[in-house]
Amino acid sequence: MISQSKLTFVAIVLASSANLFFFTPALADDVNAAKGKAVxxxxxxxxxxxxxxxxxxxxxxxxxxxxxxxxxxxxxxRNITEGFESPGADMPMPAKGGNPDLTDEDIANVLTFLKTKFVKEKSK
Ligand code: HEC
Structure with a gap:
């Protein structure tokens, strides 16, 4: 006979592993966005x-x-890393914002930050 407490335990384990499965990618995004904010x-x-x-x-x-x-x-x-100028622009965007110390990871993180802070959903 399985006790009530064993069943409760199993339910908690299942529920928390489900949470882990669903929330881990979102959590990683939060961490990357926080690093990107510093950049x-x-x-x-x-x-x-x-x-x-x-x-x-x-x-x-x-x-x-x-x-x-x-x-x-x-x-x-690519545009952040290499710099970017649209036709007829007042001023170009400098490569890496003028900071050659930025790594590929910094740039990926800063883009995650831009998208979470300013535009929550891509429009297309
Ligand atoms: C010296 C000023 C300056 C700095 C510093 C700067 N930007 Fe820019 N950025 C610009 C300008 C000006 C444009 C518009 C360029 C154009 O449209 O010709 C731009 C455009 C952009 C765009 C749009 C690119 C596109 O494809 O339309 C992104 C994204 C961007 N910047 C991100 C960043 C990030 C991330 C950093 C820091 C790592 C940064 N910028 C630092 C001036 C700057």
Whole structure:
């Protein structure tokens, strides 16, 4: 005969492993976004501003759902890493925001941060 407490134990184990399964990817995103926030505040904030609206002429507003952050991650990573200038722009985006110390991981994290802080869902 299986006791009530054993059943409760099994239910708790099942429930917590289900939580682990569902929440781990989200948690990893939170950790990466927190690391990306530090990168943003150290390098990007001077031009893009705390609110992502841009501090200098020509910097895009990150809050628009159909704005620059709706581009693919691949394209954004490339543009952040190598620098980027759209036709007729007031000013180019410097490679790595002008900070050559940034690693590929820093750039992936800062993009996660941009997407979690400014645009919660990709529009396409
Ligand atoms: C010296 C100012 C400056 C700094 C520092 C800077 N940016 Fe930019 N960024 C710009 C400007 C200006 C543009 C718009 C360029 C254009 O459209 O021609 C831009 C564009 C972008 C875009 C849009 C790219 C696209 O494909 O449309 C992203 C994303 C971006 N910046 C992220 C970052 C990140 C992340 C950092 C920090 C690592 C950073 N920027 C640091 C000035 C800056």
């Amino acid at each position: 943003y505040e150290g390098t990007c904030i001077y031009c893009h501003g705390d609110n992502g609206k841009g501090e200098i002429p020509g910097s895009p507003d990150f809050n628009k759902t159909d704005g620059v952050l709706s581009k693919t991650d691949e394209e954004l990573i």
